[in-house]
Amino acid sequence: MEFSTIEIEKAATILKLLGDKTRLTMVKMLDTNDYCVCEFVEIFKVSQPAISQHVRKLKDAGLVRETRRSQWVIYSLNKESDVLPFVQSLIDHLPKQDFKLQELEQQGLRISCE
Numbered sequence: 001m002e003f004s005t006i007e008i009e010k011a012a013t014i015l016k017l018l019g020d021k022t023r024l025t026m027v028k029m030l031d032t033n034d035y036c037v038c039e040f041v042e043i044f045k046v047s048q049p050a051i052s053q054h055v056r057k058l059k060d061a062g063l064v065r066e067t068r069r070s071q072w073v074i075y076s077l078n079k080e081s082d083v084l085p086f087v088q089s090l091i092d093h094l095p096k097q098d099f100k101l102q103e104l105e106q107q108g109l110r111i112s113c114e
Contacts, residue, residue, distance in 0.1 A: 014083050017061055018090065022046070023054050027063060027077070027087060029097045034067075034076040042107075043100045063087060 018024045022044055029035060029043075040051045055075055058064040065078040078084065 010083060011086060014061060014063075014087060017057060017063075018087070020054070023058060024091075024094075025097060026054060026058065028091045028094050029100060030064065030075065030077045031088075031091055032096070032098055033101055034074045036072050036074055039101075039104060040075075042104055 018027065025044075026035075026040065037048060037051050037055065040055070041048050044051065055064060055066075059066065062078055062081045062083060064075050067074045067076065081087075
């Protein structure tokens with residue numbers, strides 16, 4: 001199968017986006033769970049504005065979507081994204097990141113947004 005220039009450009013954009021370790025880890029984490037920004041702040045030990053910027057880039061690329069639950073904004077993988085099959089083929093080769101969520105729960109820092 002031959003890729004068109006647009007598809008190659010889109011793939012290059014996505015690969016550049018996921019070339020950042022934090023964003024790549026976020027996408028892998030979102031493959032199995034939804035997260036709030038404050039949970040990402042605790043997990044990655046960086047500021048809320050920095051996390052928000054990472055999430056915004058993933059949202060702009062169509063990989064991540066947000067859902068409001070009262071005052072919380074919950075992020076999840078956008079299952080309708082046209083690039084998700086491409087990204088899924090990459091993240092399927094990465095080790096699970098569920099331990100990060102388990103560590104949050106053990107520290108009592110898992111957010112309950114219900």
